[in-house]
Amino acid sequence: MPRMPSAEPSKRDWFSDLIGRTRFVVLIAVIAVLLVAFSLFLQGTLLALYTIYDTWHEMLTKGVASQSGTLAVEFLEVVGTMLKAVVFYLIGVGLYSLFIKPLNLTSALGVESLSDLEQKVVSVIIVILGVTFLEHFIRWQEPLETLYFAGSLALAGGALVFFQRVHQGQGSDLQQPEAKLRARRELFEHDTEQREIKESDVKKAEEMTQAKAEGKVDAASGSQ
Secondary structure, eight states: OOOOOOOOHHHHHHHHHHHHHGGGHHHHHHHHHHHHHHHHHHHHHHHHHHHHHHHHHHHHHHHHGGGGTTTTHHHHHHHHHHHHHHEEEHHHHHHHHHHOEEEHHHHTTTTSSSSHHHHHHHHHHHHHHHHHHHHHHHHHHHHHHHHHHHHHHHHHHHHHHHHHHHHHTOSSOOOOOOOOHHHHHHTTTOOOOOOOOHHHHHOOOOOHHHHHHHTTOOGGGGGG
């Protein structure tokens, strides 16, 4: 007498599908983070327009000497705002590409895994720290506080750089130079947003993983 198929696999598959669908909850975070990014981009744009108008108005009415020492600081604030917007934008598109659908944009930027996303965000944060310190250095109102501020930024920046060094080469094996170039060509020349993961990419990733396991290539080779 033939045995009846068990219902357990179908239940397991249904539950697995349900768990897999929970990835779409990341859309909440993606939308929220992108809204913050767009808000910062808009604020940075308005701040830039106001700064340009204010500096030119003051220069024409009070002379060039009125802008000494303050012009660079005001525009650095605009740069800092835009860089903060970039951080949120990278997080938003990165999470979307990793959890929802792969994008040529993130592949062109070299964001193929959470480790890649972390390193990109840390890189921008280091630049923000440098710009912030430059603002305080140009103002030079209280030298002692500026020295303390420089020390704290050096510690924070050093820790972030150390983090990058430790995690260097820990990204996805799909992050290959030809994959980046193909993604950039599809994005900027053919306006193709969604990225297609080809069988050749998967095969190359498998070969790279096997080579790393056997010690034939350096651990950082997968992210070059």
